[in-house]
Amino acid sequence: MENTKLVGHQNPHQKIQLHVAIKKENNELKEEISKLRKQLWQKNNLLSQREAEGGRARHKSADASSHSHNKENNHLGPHNVIV
Secondary structure, eight states: HHHHHHHHOOOOHHHHHHHHHHHHHHHHHHHHHHHHHHHHHHHHHHHHHHHHHHHHHHHHHHHHHHHHHHHHHTTTTTSBBBB
């Protein structure tokens, strides 16, 4: 009797139809979750790749700027004293 109150229908056919509708919705939600998890995984991978590429680009940029800095300061000795 408590289940009847929870389902809201006393007609067995209506209970079955409601149960089928709930199962269908549940399956659709599971598919959507799966799709969203796949998208999240793909975007996280892409982000990781871009961060790694950015790190290499920053490293190259830092190397380039340190080389140009050294060229500008060729006249400085080992202790930043003009020789």
